[in-house]
Amino acid sequence: MNRTGALAVAALGLLGLGVLARGRWPGSAPALDCEPGAVRVVEGVAVCGDGALPSAPQRLLLGQKLDLNTVSESDLARVPGVGSSLARRLVREREAGGRFRSWEQVADVPGVGAARLETLQATTELR
Incomplete structure (x- = not known):
């Protein structure tokens, strides 16, 4: 087989x-049939129903x-684009004001x- 034939076989x-x-790729349908607030964690797996509330990183x-008004400094620092220094300033401002x-x-x-x-609005909410 020549080089062109080998390339054709590889391409096919x-x-x-x-x-x-593509046939096995997951669809866009939610994996769980419950509201986001009803999601719990059992042995590291998200489930509907009984279990522990998800931690901030799991959420x-x-x-x-x-919730920007209750999240801890360490959890807020894990939000992409926030970091530890901004998380510290946000929590201090929240505590002061x-x-x-x-x-x-x-x-x-x-x-x-x-x-x-924009990042904070996408990942946090004000309750």
């Missing part, structure tokens, strides 16, 4: 693998938002620019 093999992978992995009541108050914290505010 890759095409076949792609078709097989982020599940696509759930953290009380709960954040608006995103404008969050934006007033030094170090929270437009991009970080």
Whole structure:
């Protein structure tokens, strides 16, 4: 077999693998049939029903938002784009001035620019 034939066989093999992978790829339907607030964790696995409440990192992995007014500094530091110094400033501001009541108050914290505010709005909520 010449080089062109070998490349054709390899390309057909890759095409076949792609078709097989597409057929087995997970759909966009939720994996759990319960509301996000009803998700619990049993031995590290997310389930509906009984179990422990997900930790802050687990909530982020599940696509759930953290409460910016109650989240700990260490958990807030794990949010991508936040880091330990900004988490410290946010928690200190929250402790000094009380709960954040608006995103404008969050934006007033030094170090929270437009991009970080967008990240915080996507990963946290003000309850």
